[in-house]
Amino acid sequence: MLLLTRKIGEGLLIGSNIRVVVLEIRGKQVRLGVEAPGDIAVLREELLEPVAQENRRAAQVQPEDLAEPVRIWTIKKE
Amino acid sequence: MNLDPKEIPPDPASFTVATRNLGQITVREGEVITFSPGLPGWSQFHRYVLIRRPQESPFLWLQCVDNPDLALVVINPAEVVPQYQVAASSAFLKELGVEEPQDLKVLVILTIPPGRPREMTANLAAPLLINLLNRRGRQLVLENPQYSRQHRVFPR
Numbered sequence: 558m559l560l561l562t563r564k565i566g567e568g569l570l571i572g573s574n575i576r577v578v579v580l581e582i583r584g585k586q587v588r589l590g591v592e593a594p595g596d597i598a599v600l601r602e603e604l605l606e607p608v609a610q611e612n613r614r615a616a617q618v619q620p621e622d623l624a625e626p627v628r629i630w631t632i633k634k635e
Numbered sequence: 636m637n638l639d640p641k642e643i644p645p646d647p648a649s650f651t652v653a654t655r656n657l658g659q660i661t662v663r664e665g666e667v668i669t670f671s672p673g674l675p676g677w678s679q680f681h682r683y684v685l686i687r688r689p690q691e692s693p694f695l696w697l698q699c700v701d702n703p704d705l706a707l708v709v710i711n712p713a714e715v716v717p718q719y720q721v722a723a724s725s726a727f728l729k730e731l732g733v734e735e736p737q738d739l740k741v742l743v744i745l746t747i748p749p750g751r752p753r754e755m756t757a758n759l760a761a762p763l764l765i766n767l768l769n770r771r772g773r774q775l776v777l778e779n780p781q782y783s784r785q786h787r788v789f790p791r
Contacts, residue, residue, distance in 0.1 A: 600776060608761045609676035610783050615707050615746040615758070616676075617697050620656045623708060625752040627691055627698035629789060630714075 655704045657686060662700055668765055670772045672750070675761075677705060683772070685709075695742070709742040715757045715788055723764060723775055731766045731773055740765040744784070756785040 560567060568578035574594050581588035591599050648664045670684050677699070686696040693714050699705035712719040721741050733739050742763045748757045759782030765772040 565775065567790055568645075577637070579773075596726070600709050601778070604776050607658050607673045607784060608774065611758050611761070612676040612744065613743045613744060614676055614748075616705055617749055618656070618706070618745075618747045619710050619749045622747045622749065622752040623694055625693055626747070626755055626788070629753075630693060635731065 639764065650700075651702050652698070652700050654698055654706060656706045657688075657696060657698060660684075660686065660698065665770075667700060668770045668772045670774070674763075674774050675776065677702070679780070680705060685713065694745070696745075699743070707744045708747060709763065710757065711743055712741060712743045712759060712762060714758065715786065716782075719759065719782075721762055721764065721775065722777060722781065727764070727775060731764060731771050732769050733764075733766050738766055738768045740767050745788070752781055753789050755788045756783075757783050758787045760784040 563569065567619055568576050568590075570576050575591040577599060578590040578592075579587060579591050593599055596624060600613045649661055650664075651659055651661050653659050662684050666684050667687065669681050670683060671681055673681050677733050680699045680701045682700045683697050684700055688696070693710055695709050697707045697709045700781050718740075728739070731739075742765070744758045744761075745755055745764065746758065759785065761774050761776050761782035763772055764775050
C-alpha cells in the first residue's frame, strides 16, 4: 500500500481524473473531498461488509433445498 | 462422416467446470459475465455464468467459473416483489456501459438456510445488475437502501 502524508487543503490524484482532497481534520475524523467523473461510483467501504456477509450466507446453499421453493412457486402459479 | 462424440474436438471457445452444486458444466466464452471488481465477499473472482435449469424455474444459478465451489441462487426480483424498482445511479449504469434500459438484467441473490428452505430470503437491497450487451455485471451497494437485505420470500 502506498503511504502519503497530506496537510489540510492538500490532495492527491488517482489516475488522471480522480482527485481526493483533505478538507478538514477534527479529532479522529477526517473530511475528504472526492472529485471524480460521473461514471465512477464512490462508496464508503464499510457499506460493503454487510453485503459480503449476506453473499457468504447465500453461498452455503444446498442444491436439494431448492426443490421445496420450486414446488411452492408451481402451486402459486396454478 | 460420423464421428464418435468422444472424437469431436472440444470447442476451443468453451471449457468445462466441475462444480460442487451443479456437476460438470460446459461454459462457452460468450456466456461468461464479468463482475468487476467481483462480488462483495469474493473480490478475487470475476467470471460467472448464469445457469437455467428448466425444472428449477424461476430460480437460476449464478455459478462462478473461477471457483467451482461458489454458486448462488438468484431470481428476477419481480417474482418476489412485483413492483420492485432498482435505484441505480446514472454513474453506476455508465460504469456498466448500459445505454438502453432493455439491455439491463436485474437479479437478486437468495439465501436459503441449509435444510430450512421455507426461511429463504432475498437480498433486495443489493441487486445484481448485468449489461446483456457487454456481459459486464456488478452488485449494486447503496448508501440508503429502501429494501431489505433479508426480505422473507415465504410468509411465516
